Amino acid sequence: MTHDVLVAGETLIDFLPERPGSLEDVSGFDRRPGGAPANVAVALARLEHAPLFWTRVGDDPFGRYLESTLSDAGLPTKFVERDPDAKTTLAFVTHDESGDREFTFYRDDTADTRLDPGRVDDATLADLEWVHVGGVTLAGGSSREATLDLLERASTAGCTTSFDPNFRPELWADAETFARVGREALAAVDVCKATVEELEALGFAGDSPDALARAVLEYGDDEAGPHTVFVTRGSEGALAVASAAALWDSGPESKLGTKSNPESNEVAHGGFEADAVDTTGAGDAFVAGVIAALRDGRSLAGTLEFANAVAATATTDAGAMAALPTRDAVESMLEDVPDS
Numbered sequence: 001m002t003h004d005v006l007v008a009g010e011t012l013i014d015f016l017p018e019r020p021g022s023l024e025d026v027s028g029f030d031r032r033p034g035g036a037p038a039n040v041a042v043a044l045a046r047l048e049h050a051p052l053f054w055t056r057v058g059d060d061p062f063g064r065y066l067e068s069t070l071s072d073a074g075l076p077t078k079f080v081e082r083d084p085d086a087k088t089t090l091a092f093v094t095h096d097e098s099g100d101r102e103f104t105f106y107r108d109d110t111a112d113t114r115l116d117p118g119r120v121d122d123a124t125l126a127d128l129e130w131v132h133v134g135g136v137t138l139a140g141g142s143s144r145e146a147t148l149d150l151l152e153r154a155s156t157a158g159c160t161t162s163f164d165p166n167f168r169p170e171l172w173a174d175a176e177t178f179a180r181v182g183r184e185a186l187a188a189v190d191v192c193k194a195t196v197e198e199l200e201a202l203g204f205a206g207d208s209p210d211a212l213a214r215a216v217l218e219y220g221d222d223e224a225g226p227h228t229v230f231v232t233r234g235s236e237g238a239l240a241v242a243s244a245a246a247l248w249d250s251g252p253e254s255k256l257g258t259k260s261n262p263e264s265n266e267v268a269h270g271g272f273e274a275d276a277v278d279t280t281g282a283g284d285a286f287v288a289g290v291i292a293a294l295r296d297g298r299s300l301a302g303t304l305e306f307a308n309a310v311a312a313t314a315t316t317d318a319g320a321m322a323a324l325p326t327r328d329a330v331e332s333m334l335e336d337v338p339d340s
Contacts, residue, residue, distance in 0.1 A: 003076065004129040005044060005051035005291060006120065006159075008150055009037025009137045010112035011066045011080075012089035014280065016318050023094050023104055032319035033069045034091060035112070036134040036166045039281045039320045043288030043310065045074040046324045049295060052128075054079035054120055054150075056143075058088035058111040073321075079120060083111035093280055105171060113141030117149040125157040130291060135165040138181050139172050148181075151188035162191035163226075164287055167198045179203045183219070186226060191294075192216060193230040193287050209233060210266060213241040228300075230290060230307070232283055237271030237308055240300045251299025256337050258301045269304045272312040272333070281320025286311040289330070309333045 014034035017026040033042075041053040053075050057063030059082040066088065067080055090106040107113065115137060125131070131154035137143035154161050165182050172178045182202045186192060194202075199212045204219070206212035213229040227245040232238045237257075242248065242265040250262045258269045289307030298306060309330045317323035325333075 002127075003050065003052045004127070005049060005295070006054060006079075006124070006128050006131045006154075007037050007041040007044070007051045007133075008054040008115075008120070008131070008147065009134040010035040010089060011038040011055040011057055011070065012091055012107075012112065013062050013066070014320060015090065015092045016278065016280070017094055020094075023092055026094060029092065030318070032321070033066055034281070034320045035089070036136060036164060036281075036284045037132070038066070038070065039284035039324075040132060040134075040288045040291075041075055042070070042073045042321050043285050043314070043324045044292060047288060047292040047310070047327045047330070049292045050074050052076060052079055052124070054115070056081040056083055056111045056115050058082070058086050059084045060088055062088040062090070063111065069321075081111075081115075081119070083114055086111040086114055103168060103170075105168070107171065109141065112137060113139075113143050115143040115146035117142070117146045119146070120150055122153065122157065125154050125159060128154070128157070128159050130162070130295065131159045132162045132164075132287065132291060133185070135163070135167060135182060135185070136171060138185060139168070139178075144181065148185060148188070151185060155188050160191065161189040162193065162287070162291065163189040164193045164283065165198045165202060166283075167201050175201060186216070186219065187224050189226055191228045191230070191290070192226045193232065193283070193290060195232055195283070199231070209239055210241055210268075213239065217241060217243045230286075230304075232286055232311075233271075234279075235271060237269045238286065238304055239266065239268040240304050241266045242300060248294060248303070249299055251301030254301060254305065256305045256334065258305055260301045265300070267301045267304050269301075269308050271308050274312040274315050276315040278318045279315050281324075282311045282315050284320060285314035285324060292327075305334060306330060
């Protein structure tokens with residue numbers, strides 16, 4: 001099978017609480033596979049765009065479980081590395097009654113902090129069309145250099161590159177380091193997906209989500225930096241803004257609630273209603289929906305609709321991977337939206 005997408009980053013264990021509440025008040029947890037890039041990779045496989053996945057886990061029971069999970073999801077294991085000298089990262093998730101969550105990480109020199117530059121060779125990059133990375137591996141260790149190196153070489157190889165900053169403050173030395181390193185990554189990518197809070201943490205300013213997205217576009221130029229920015233807004237949906245350098249047009253407004261402004265190449269969609277159980281991984285599902293839709297040649301409007309449908313479905317079960325939908329399920333959801 002030919003793979004034209006590569007996803008790179010952490011794979012870890014999420015321990016989900018048996019009930020809402022703070023970490024000190026919850027006594028039982030359920031083990032689930034996680035890690036933002038791993039969620040993106042598995043979601044892409046469900047959407048019939050199975051990617052290559054570069055990650056590193058410990059040579060321990062958790063790492064072997066994760067490697068088996070990735071393989072069972074249809075991902076090739078060529079770039080799934082086992083580290084004999086480091087443990088697999090653990091994350092304890094807590095959430096409130098609405099499903100919003102917080103993370104407590106056990107990630108001191110764990111396997112996913114120890115990716116080495118150059119492990120994805122130039123020949124592999126030459127055969128790819130798209131490379132996606134997340135921000136957690138930029139937080140420290142050799143994985144920071146490895147992630148930046150991958151983006152730079154992928155861009156040089158002609159790949160479309162995308163980035164989700166996935167800001168977790170507890171993993172960074174300070175906010176200034178996140179902003180500096182995150183902007184360094186942005187300079188090497190074409191597509192960025194972020195929340196309002198993440199864009200503000202990266203140092204961008206604007207009085208609205210679309211103004212923040214345009215500030216990111218202005219950060220780039222004709223040769224470097226994002227030409228397309230997706231801003232996710234939780235239950236309020238998402239918006240996308242693209243510059244003239246983007247390879248896709250805005251597309252028309254539709255019965256699905258998508259508002260489109262072709263003159264500014266900006267689209268917005270209010271999202272889909274879902275009985276949310278756990279929002280862990282919803283943003284990752286959105287990213288996978290974006291990549292799959294744009295690889296299929298959809299417009300920005302069609303991409304936003306598709307990605308929001310994937311994200312909404314992903315909140316309907318506990319765990320980041322449990323409710324990831326198939327392509328048929330997403331298409332069925334879009335077709336079932338009534339005329340407005």
